[in-house]
Amino acid sequence: MKDIQNQLDYRNVPIDKVGIKNLQYPITVLDRKNGYQHTVASINMYVDLPHRNKGTHMSRFVEILHLFRPEISLKRIAEVLQQMKEHLNAASSHLEVTFPYFIEKKAPVTQAPGLMDYACSFKGSSDPSGKIDLVVEVAVPITSVCPCSKEISEFGAHNQRGEVRVRTRFKKFIWIEDVIRLVEEAASCDVYSVLKRLDEKCVTERSFTNPKFVEDIVRDVALQLKSDENITWFSVSAENFESIHNHSAYAHITDNNGG
Numbered sequence: 421m422k423d424i425q426n427q428l429d430y431r432n433v434p435i436d437k438v439g440i441k442n443l444q445y446p447i448t449v450l451d452r453k454n455g456y457q458h459t460v461a462s463i464n465m466y467v468d469l470p471h472r473n474k475g476t477h478m479s480r481f482v483e484i485l486h487l488f489r490p491e492i493s494l495k496r497i498a499e500v501l502q503q504m505k506e507h508l509n510a511a512s513s514h515l516e517v518t519f520p521y522f523i524e525k526k527a528p529v530t531q532a533p534g535l536m537d538y539a540c541s542f543k544g545s546s547d548p549s550g551k552i553d554l555v556v557e558v559a560v561p562i563t564s565v566c567p568c569s570k571e572i573s574e575f576g577a578h579n580q581r582g583e584v585r586v587r588t589r590f591k592k593f594i595w596i597e598d599v600i601r602l603v604e605e606a607a608s609c610d611v612y613s614v615l616k617r618l619d620e621k622c623v624t625e626r627s628f629t630n631p632k633f634v635e636d637i638v639r640d641v642a643l644q645l646k647s648d649e650n651i652t653w654f655s656v657s658a659e660n661f662e663s664i665h666n667h668s669a670y671a672h673i674t675d676n677n678g679g
Contacts, residue, residue, distance in 0.1 A: 434470055563579060565608045585659075
């Protein structure tokens with residue numbers, strides 16, 4: 421059969437990224453407590469396309485994933501990227517894997533168990549020289565209490581749920597759990613899926629004794645990441661979904677000394 425994608429293109433325009441997006445696929449990720457965790461990811465896969473080629477072979481992307489099933493894990497991203505380049509005759513390749521990661525978290529007083537989900541992603545690329553770039557991102561829900569509101573109000577202070585996003589490059593493997601713990605310790609209080617009344621009292625009082633602006637949160641997280649010799653680059657952002665404003669509060673820091 422005629423291979424249309426493999427025909428010559430005469431427009432002389434190379435394409436930076438061509439491939440597939442939003443493929444739902446089962447993957448395995450390392451779990452510090454249980455060894456492994458099975459989850460379902462949304463996967464994007466791209467390669468470059470030279471100016472002379474009309475198109476790429478989209479089906480090969482899915483075929484490559486099937487070669488690694490069920491071990492589409494952080495430790496094998498370099499292998500997947502190399503297979504993409506070889507199977508698709510490409511100079512560069514890109515893989516983005518976004519998935520929910522679940523951790524059992526007990527309420528602070530009653531110890532009632534519940535599952536918390538955290539949005540995570542691995543983003544890897546391989547350039548024409550074979551150099552691998554890998555960035556891990558973790559989104560962590562948090563609670564914050566406004567220091568200004570607490571200072572000026574006779575009764576209480578406004579508080580809100582927020583989200584902190586941390587992106588890192590690193591020398592050695594980094595645990596998702598460590599990033600989550602670091603962020604939660606920098607917030608006014610962390611978030612739980614199950615809270616009894618005694619637990620609600622505890623987290624409310626903990627939050628109000630530890631007020632934080634978004635600026636405080638990103639600075640505290642950044643200081644911890646800077647002190648970790650394993651982290652070579654990071655970016656951290658905090659967004660508070662304000663309870664008394666019709667907008668979010670936002671802060672962001674990028675480490676410009678690494679990467």
